Amino acid sequence: MQPSVADTPPSQPTSSLPTSSRPTAPAPQVPLVLSAVFLVFLGQMTLNPIIAPLSREVGLAEWQVGVMISLAAICVVVSSQFWGRASLSRGRKPVLLAAMGTAVGAMALFALLAHLGMRGILTGTGLFVLFLVTRGLLFGLAIAAVPPTAQAYIADVTTTPEARVRGMAGVGAAQGLAMIGGAVAGGALAGFGLMVPLLCVPVMIALGLAAVAVFLRREEKHELVANPPRVSPFDPRAWPFLLAGFGLFTGLGFVQILTGFLVQDRFALNAGGTAAVSGAALLAAGVGMVAAQAVIVPRLNWMPGTLLRVGAAGALAGFLLLIPSAGMAALILALFLIGLGLGLAMPGYTAGPSLLMSAEEQGGIAGLVAANNALTFVLTPTLATLFYAWWPPLPLIVGASVCALVLVFVLLHPRFRGPRVAR
Numbered sequence: 001m002q003p004s005v006a007d008t009p010p011s012q013p014t015s016s017l018p019t020s021s022r023p024t025a026p027a028p029q030v031p032l033v034l035s036a037v038f039l040v041f042l043g044q045m046t047l048n049p050i051i052a053p054l055s056r057e058v059g060l061a062e063w064q065v066g067v068m069i070s071l072a073a074i075c076v077v078v079s080s081q082f083w084g085r086a087s088l089s090r091g092r093k094p095v096l097l098a099a100m101g102t103a104v105g106a107m108a109l110f111a112l113l114a115h116l117g118m119r120g121i122l123t124g125t126g127l128f129v130l131f132l133v134t135r136g137l138l139f140g141l142a143i144a145a146v147p148p149t150a151q152a153y154i155a156d157v158t159t160t161p162e163a164r165v166r167g168m169a170g171v172g173a174a175q176g177l178a179m180i181g182g183a184v185a186g187g188a189l190a191g192f193g194l195m196v197p198l199l200c201v202p203v204m205i206a207l208g209l210a211a212v213a214v215f216l217r218r219e220e221k222h223e224l225v226a227n228p229p230r231v232s233p234f235d236p237r238a239w240p241f242l243l244a245g246f247g248l249f250t251g252l253g254f255v256q257i258l259t260g261f262l263v264q265d266r267f268a269l270n271a272g273g274t275a276a277v278s279g280a281a282l283l284a285a286g287v288g289m290v291a292a293q294a295v296i297v298p299r300l301n302w303m304p305g306t307l308l309r310v311g312a313a314g315a316l317a318g319f320l321l322l323i324p325s326a327g328m329a330a331l332i333l334a335l336f337l338i339g340l341g342l343g344l345a346m347p348g349y350t351a352g353p354s355l356l357m358s359a360e361e362q363g364g365i366a367g368l369v370a371a372n373n374a375l376t377f378v379l380t381p382t383l384a385t386l387f388y389a390w391w392p393p394l395p396l397i398v399g400a401s402v403c404a405l406v407l408v409f410v411l412l413h414p415r416f417r418g419p420r421v422a423r
Helices: 030-057 062-089 092-118 124-143 146-157 161-192 195-215 239-267 271-300 304-322 328-355 359-390 394-412
Strands: none
Touching (some): 030 092, 030 124, 030 195, 030 239, 062 092, 062 124, 062 146, 062 239, 092 146, 092 195, 146 161, 161 195, 161 271, 161 328, 239 271, 239 304, 239 328, 239 394, 304 328, 304 394, 328 359, 359 394
16 A cells, blocks of 8 residues: 555655745745744633633633633634635735734623623623623634634745644644643733733733734735635545544543633632642643644654654543543643643644645635634533533543544554654
8 A cells, every 4th residue: 555645755745835946035934923823822821721710700600611612613613714715815914913903802801701700790691691702702703813824824835744744833832832821821820810811811912913013024916816715624635634633622622621620629729729720730731732843743754644643642641641530740741641642643633634735725724624623612612511510530531532533543544654754
């Protein structure tokens, strides 16, 4: 059996990659684009350590938090391919400015609503609906634009499979660093009160907005694509990667929404203690993710199929350790392993189908990948919190089972077979 393109060494040409060297083109602004990704996700991740104690402070049930996050994910699913294609037809800078401006406004309103809720001025269904509009609808539509725009930009400026994998790993590393920064910021700032991190979130995103507005070049008209094609999720070049990524992000969704509840219930902590320990646990996951994508992936030069196989195995090991209540150290180690495994798998999942697409399809596949990621968050927050209410270990068992199925799939499907090492 011939090895798939997903595991073809970089020395073999891939026809879909651009061949021109563009000697007169200005230097790519990849660090600036990655900085925008980092700051947007830093704002989002800062909320993670405080979302569980915040929900209980304002009187929301666990399932209401799950629905709020699921709505944001639905918005990402619906709009991601639109944003990816728009980044090719309208330009990266206008798309990022519109998205980040909307995110700043949505998070500022969310902080105001949380303040009113904690003071008892706004409660019950009214507060829940307004949370859905700000954190769910508006922020979901805004954040949907950022990853596909960044991925389409990187696909446009990279010319080899090796560089493409490294570039996509950079997007993941930026998100992983945001997870670390958000865990630290959310946990530490919550010590001064839950309102402090809530007020910092729109400020973080506004910094990224200012950097993009001032420094990012706008594309020339000849660089834009008038009518970028849509990419079908059933395209044989894409669906195996999408299916594997869907399973892995399902596990991630379970962990992110449940960490605060696990910490508070397993160790009987108050709101401040829960935020601090949850921040440390999410920090461990972020360290694992960044170590994988910023250090391991660039050094090993593994191709997408290998990254998916090894990453799925690592995430499965983390879930198996997380299921029993074995103490705080075991919980933190489990989240580190999950972050490490997902950090290895994500560049393979994002770069794999991109290497098989033409230049005109890069916005479409980037949007499709982002939509696929968000699709897992449509159901997993609600399901995870419902499962947790029935029996706390149940969502962790489900997450481990999903990771095991993904591991079997990437081991057996021919798309992921090939040399284990690129060179």
